[in-house]
Amino acid sequence: MTIEKALVVGTGLIGTSVALALRAKGVEVCLSDIDEHAVALAGEFGAGREWSGEEVDLAVIAVPPHLVGERLAELQKLEAARVYTDVASVKADPIADAERLGCDLTSYVPGHPLAGRERSGPAAARAELFAGRAWALCPGTETGADAVALVRELVSLCGAKAVTVGAAEHDAAVALVSHAPHVAASAVAASLNGGDDVALRLAGQGLRDVTRIAAGNPLLWQRILSGNALPVAEVLDRIAADLTAAASALRSGDPGGVTDLLRRGADGQARIS
């Protein structure tokens, strides 16, 4: 079983990028969105044509995390696809929603491509958005092997690398490598509001890199963070404690306290470089 026809539900940045990647590989792509304008725009960019309700091989649900379960239930009721996946950046809550709404879990493979941009919407989409990136898959005990195989094909068609991981482990991991760093970047960027124009003229590339992701859509990110609240809060508390201790060490003239943090930081950075 391969992907000949796919449905992308939600033609924002990620959904439209998936559609473009599939189109580039010759897959027929149908598009659906509650915003007709977004579907039309994605269609103009070559992402596919509006879905007329026909059954497809794979439905990719690319809506905000809190709407994934609801949309999955609707699509399964319509028998829209043989296999379903989503791209939400948190996994435990959408899976719990799907269970609560009585969805068929055998045909649903929860997924999360680790890719994004600061800009959102179909106009920001790019077929190569996922090239070389990790794409988490969180199949549960009920998930069918055929369904997993088909979604792995999706990941491969998008040029990404599948990483299989449990849902809770996924959420703790993205709290660490994505969500908490986003909040930290926002906090650094927010501190700049206290500076005058001369101060900001001294900004260099380092600051631009640290704060780049803080340009992301605040409402979208609030939803992502709220959907992964406790794991993110834990990491934020650890980062805040390190910063408070560093401030205290600087005030008391204790260079050792600062050096220790800088050394641990260099060690942590080396793990992803």
Next chain:
Amino acid sequence: MTIEKALVVGTGLIGTSVALALRAKGVEVCLSDIDEHAVALAGEFGAGREWSGEEVDLAVIAVPPHLVGERLAELQKLEAARVYTDVASVKADPIADAERLGCDLTSYVPGHPLAGRERSGPAAARAELFAGRAWALCPGTETGADAVALVRELVSLCGAKAVTVGAAEHDAAVALVSHAPHVAASAVAASLNGGDDVALRLAGQGLRDVTRIAAGNPLLWQRILSGNALPVAEVLDRIAADLTAAASALRSGDPGGVTDLLRRGADGQARIS
């Protein structure tokens, strides 16, 4: 008065990069360092020749902040140059040191190019390191106009943009735009030590950007931070307070508290983009 012959004291990353930039503009460059190996290496890279003690137009003191005043006093005693500048990333302490050591302040223009790399030493130096970057100059009331003009010529030869600012204002500004962001990047990177390998496989470009500068030399950065301790501590406390409040808002299910920080972050980021 123009720069025909310059002396670079300290052939690390910044000093050697200044030397290379000046050489590229046809300036004769002499090199000096307490580490003979570093001078020889910089010379091999085409940064200039070892200083034999002759008088130059401009001496660029590229040593760690806590050694600037001492080196300035030595060079002025030797009548090494007509004008002196330094490149230390903090300014109030080196200026205070120079005053305390009885240096001639009319010929000394405190400076700070806002450029760097994660790697240090002459092998990492590049002539174009300063191209398009800000270069802070902090002349005091005693500084001679001729001296300022000559150091502005240095900035221009390096392709950078001079930004004139008071020393205390400079230190508060770099605490905000450089030093505190460095510590924040270190704290985010340090948190990664708590993650397993699967978690780190989910790391994307955003995390890499946020933590890139945490790879910097811990001892070098400890000295920079210690030389600007109070301004940095103030910014760190503000960032930590924002992170603690965000963690608390997430735990109590108050999305507004998180959205506010994300919005302020997007505003702050927009000021430097």
